[in-house]
Amino acid sequence: MSRHASFAARSYRTHGIVLRTYKLGEADRIIVMLTPDRGQVRAVAKGVRRTTSKLGATLEPFMYVDAQIVQGRTLDIVTQAELKRPYGQNIATDYTLFTTANVMAETAERLTQADDESSAVQYRLFHGALATLARGGHNPTRVLDSYLLRALAAEGWAPNFEECAKCGKPGPHASVNVVGGGSVCVDCRPSGSLSPGPSTVSLLAALLSGNWEAIDLADPADQRAASGIVTAFVQWHLERGLTSMRHIERITE
Ligand SMILES: [Zn+2]
Structure with a gap:
């Protein structure tokens, strides 16, 4: 789908797992999510690096979230996110779990693409393994x-x-x-x-x-x-x- 065609703001809701995040500008972050029906989703979460941001804690790596996303002309924007399962909480506090989850996330990222409806199997395998890892x-x-x-x-x-x-x-x-x-x-x-x-x-x-x-x-x-x-x-x-x-x-x- 061409991004040039999306002049009017369109939004969608999806659930998925945050694979990784990276900094953008002063206070924003780009979130890379793996979803079952859209493959990889990349979107900006605005202001999340401010300590007062609730969205920031929800959109940490390995969190399973439900997100509302608005399609932008260059980058999509996360407007709302709800935590479904906080897998990232256990994982982030344990070095072995964290490094292990990172290898899984990198693999999932390599094996899937954006707008990839065939990523459901990879999503299911990644979600299952991550849940097992977090559960211990x-x-x-x-x-x-x-x-x-x-x-x-x-x-x-x-x-x-x-x-x-x-x-x-x-x-x-x-x-x-x-x-x-x-x-x-x-x-x-x-x-x-x-x-x-x-x-x-x-x-x-x-x-x-x-x-x-x-x-x-x-x-x-x-x-x-x-x-x-x-x-x-x-x-x-x-x-x-x-x-x-x-x-x-x-x-x-
Ligand atoms: Zn043989």
Whole structure:
């Protein structure tokens, strides 16, 4: 839709999650939201950096909000926002949760666009993972690993951890080939494949399907190995990798 055509002010209401914000001028902020029906929404929240602004606290990163937005000629403007779930409150006070949520938000931003009606699946995956992260109860790195695999799978990049990705022989196999699309059997194993062992490959399958019973019981060594492989998949598919990922690689569990 051309912005030039929107001369008369038009407004819409949408719900979504704040992915990030950045400063604009003296007191304003640009809010980047992920919504189920409009993809990414970028809009200005005026005066929110003043301490008296109620809108400012509502439009923090990782808050789930209901917003009224007026379409402007250059930038849309948030005129009203109501908090639906304050996921950002727990997340902002915990360094691990915050850095983890940032990687998820950057991934969601990379996999969606503005005016993108097909972003509903990515929105649902991101919202689910963020709610799980904020609620606690599962290791944040496992929540992230599971989210990353599922977000890639939704884009058609689902790795196969159940069978050999090349010949279909039932697994779990001991080796994984990132470029080849998942686990590989001893006969198909291309050189340069990783060999984390069948228990790590089983964990990867559990992360991809969201089998939390298996994920929570996994051996810490398998969890670390699985995280490394998930990172390799993300880097392969998103080429440049994620800048926010650098911050979490330093976190020791
Ligand atoms: Zn094979």
